[in-house]
Amino acid sequence: MPSEPVPAFDPERFRREGRAIVDWIADYWHAVAEKPVQSPVKPGWVRAQLPPQAPEQPEQLDAVLADLDRVIVPGLTHWQHPGFFAYFPASTSGPSILGELLSAGLGVQGMLWATSPACTELETHVLDWLRELLGLPDRFASTGTGGGVILDSASTGLLTAVVAARQRAAGSDVRDDDTSHSRQLVAYASAGAHSSVEKGLRIAGISRQWLRKIATNAHGQMDADRLASAMDADAQAGRIPFFVAATVGTTSSGAFDPVPLIAAAARRHGAWLHVDAAWAGAAALCPEFRGPIVAGAEAADSWGFNPHKWMLVNFDCHTLWVADRGPLVQALSMKPDYLRNAATESGAVIDYSDWQVPLGRRFRSLKLWLTLRMIGAAALRQRIRDHVLWATEFAGWVRDDPRFEILAEPSLSLVCFGLRSGDEASAALLDRVNGEGRVLLSSARIGSRHALRLAVGGTLTRREDVETAWKELSRLA
C-alpha cells in the first residue's frame, strides 16, 4: 500500500520550506564570488552522484539542500559571479527572482485573456512602459496597431517574426489554404548576424540557400549597398525578398547594422524588417546611447531585445514588439472549439497564444513589473552607464599595453581584444585566465582573428572586478 499521500501544497510547510530556500539563495549570492566562475567538473560527474532511480517515498528538504551543495553547485558555471564576463550577461535581480516566484506561486496560465485577464493586461501594459523607456516609436504601442509580447528568447522572437513575415508575404487570403508560394521566399541578414537567424529560418522550412548572408564592412556592419543589390537581384529573378534581419549589437563584436539604410532597401521590396537588439537594446534606456540603437526602428516591422541579458530580469524574458499585429495573429492564431470564449469573440482582448509558438504561457510580466518598480528606471540607467564606463576603461588598459591589441571598436560594454603575438597565444591566455577561476571570458572570431570577449553587465560586477579581469590577463599574458 502506498503511504498516505503528501499534501501537494501545504501552506504552512511551504512557508517553512520557502524561507529555507530563500535563505539558501541569499547565502549562495553571499558566497558566489568565492567560487570558481566556471565549473571544474568532468562530463558525467554530476550524474554519477545521483541515484539511478526516482524515489518512491518523499524526502525532506534538508536532503535536497544537501545535494544542492554537494552535487549541483559544484556543477554550475556561475553566471551571477561578479567575474562572469563571458557571452553576454544573464543578469538578474532580487525583484526579478521574486517575480518569478510569484508567477510560480500563483500558477495561472495565460493562453487566453479569459484564462487570467491580469496575466495578459499586465504584460501589454508593462511592454508599453518599456517601449516608452527605450524611446521606441509609437507604432509599437498596443494602443495602435502594434504591441509587445514576452517570449523566451531572441531566437524564438526571430522565428516568430519570420512566421509573421511569411504570412504577410503570402497575403491575408491564404491563411486557411496554403502558405506555400510558387515563388521562392528569400531572407537576408548580415554575415555577422546571430546563428539564430539561420536556425529560425530552417525551423520555418526556409533552407540555408535562401538566406543571403550579406557581407559586412571592416566594422562588422552589414553593407547596405550589397543588401540592396542582393534584394534587387532576387526580385529580378522572380523570387520574393520577404524578410530582413538587422542586428543592433552583434554577438561577436557588438556591431550595429545601419538600420535606416537597411530599412530603405526592405521597404522598396515590401520585405519585413526585424531588428534584433537582444543585448544592446537595454542601453536604449539611456538617452545618450539610444540614438544608434533605435535608429531606423520607425521603419521596422518587429523589434526585440532581452531584458534577461542586461536589464536585471532573469531568463527567460525576451520582449518583442510588432508594428502591425495583424499578420502575426493571422499566422499563429488557432481557436479550436475548446478554447472559444465570449471575451475572444468580442474582439476586445489580446489572446497572447495568438502571438507565440506555444499555446500555454506563464505569468512572466510579473518579473518585469517587479524589476521596473523595485529598481526603478533611473537605477537601471545608472547601471548601464557604469558598465559602459568600466568597459571603456578596460579597453584603455588594453590599448596601453603593447602586448595587447583591440580587435574591434568597443561597443557599449563589450570589448574584443587579443595578444599581438597571435591567435594561438590569445587562445592559450583565455584558457589560463578562465582556468584560474576568478573571471570567465569567452571568445569569438573577428574577421580572421581569434578575439577574447569581455562583456560587462553582471548583477554583482563592480569596477574592481573589471580591474581583476585585467590584472589576471596582464599577469598571465
Added chain:
Amino acid sequence: MPSEPVPAFDPERFRREGRAIVDWIADYWHAVAEKPVQSPVKPGWVRAQLPPQAPEQPEQLDAVLADLDRVIVPGLTHWQHPGFFAYFPASTSGPSILGELLSAGLGVQGMLWATSPACTELETHVLDWLRELLGLPDRFASTGTGGGVILDSASTGLLTAVVAARQRAAGSDVRDDDTSHSRQLVAYASAGAHSSVEKGLRIAGISRQWLRKIATNAHGQMDADRLASAMDADAQAGRIPFFVAATVGTTSSGAFDPVPLIAAAARRHGAWLHVDAAWAGAAALCPEFRGPIVAGAEAADSWGFNPHKWMLVNFDCHTLWVADRGPLVQALSMKPDYLRNAATESGAVIDYSDWQVPLGRRFRSLKLWLTLRMIGAAALRQRIRDHVLWATEFAGWVRDDPRFEILAEPSLSLVCFGLRSGDEASAALLDRVNGEGRVLLSSARIGSRHALRLAVGGTLTRREDVETAWKELSRLA
C-alpha cells in the same frame, strides 16, 4: 542626477523580501478556495488600475504587494482553485514552486553543457528517471541513442518533432545545403488532434493542405485503416508521408488513438511517429492505467507529455523523449564560433540548445527533481488514482440523473457530458455554473454535440470539490 542605484541584489534585502513573498503566496493558497474561480473583471479593467508610465525611482515591496491584492488577484482566473475543472489542470506543488525559485535564484543559463554542467546532467538524469517511472521503452533512455529534454509546451514539442522528422526525411546529407524537397512532405493526425499539430506544421512551413486530418471513429480515435489508405495514396502520388502525430488523450474527450496500428502504418512509409500524451501521460505512472498510454511507444520516434498538467510541476514543463537524437541534433544544432568549447568538441556531452528552438534555457529540471523527491512517486500515483476514482463517481452521478447524459466515454479523470434537452441548454448551464464562481468547467464539441468538460486534477481539489461541482450543476440545470 540619478539617485544612488539600488543594489540589484542585496542578499539581506532578498532574505527579508523573499520571506514576505513566500508568506504572501502561502496566504494566497490558504484563501484561494474562497475566491470566484473565474476573474469577473471586464476587458481593460486591470490596465486602467496601473499608472501610464514606469517608475523612475524604486518603490518598496509593500507597494507591490498592495497592488497584487488590489489589481492582480481580482484579475486572475484561479487555476489553483480546488474548483478549477476547466481545460486540463495546470497542477503545481510546493516543491515545484521552490524548484522554480531555485532556478531563478541560481540564474544559470544551460545552453551548452559547459555553461553549467549540472543544468544539463540533472535534466538528462531526471528524464531517465521519469521514463522508467512511466514505463516508456528503453529506446528513449539517454544511455542509448535517445534521451529526454524539457521544453515549454506540447506545442513546442510537436514543432520540435516535426523539424527532426523533416531532417530525417531529407537525409543526413542535406543539412548544410537544402532542407526543401522536390517531393511534397505530408503529415497526418486525427481530426481530433490538438490544434498545435496544425499550428506546428504551419510554423514549420507545411501548410494545412499537407496535413491529412484522418477521420475518427465514434470514440474519437483515429481510424488507422483510413490513415494507412491516406499514406498509401500520398506515396503513390509521389509525395512523402513524413510525419504522423498520434494522440493519447485528446483535448476534447480524452480519446486514445490506436498507436500500435498507427505505428505499423508509419513504419511502412518510414514516417516519423510522434505521440502526444500531453495530459494522459502522467497516468502512466500507475501500472493499472499504463497499458493503453504507452502502447505502441516502442515504435514511436518521439513521445511527449506535460508534467505541468497532472504531475504537480508548475508550467512550463513539457518532457519530450526521442528514440534517436541524431536527426534532432542535426536539424537544430548551430555552433557558431562564439559557442565553441572543448566539451562540445569532445562529443562526450549533450548541449541542449541542439535539442530545442531557442538557444538559451533555464534550469527547469530543478522543479521536476524537487517534485519527484519531495512528493515521491508513490504519492504522485495515489493522486492520479484518486482523481480517476472521483471522475468515475462524477460520471456515475451524471448517468443516474435523467436530465443529463454522458457524451463521451469517461477517460481517466475527464468527463464530457451535457443536458438531454440540448446544446443550448448545456451552454446556458455552463455559463450559469461558471458565473456562480465556485467551480469552473470548460466545453468542447463531441461529434455534433456541445459538451461540458470536467477534468479532475487540481492540486487542492478534494473529492468534496467534485461533489460541489455536481451539486452546482444539478441545482442550476
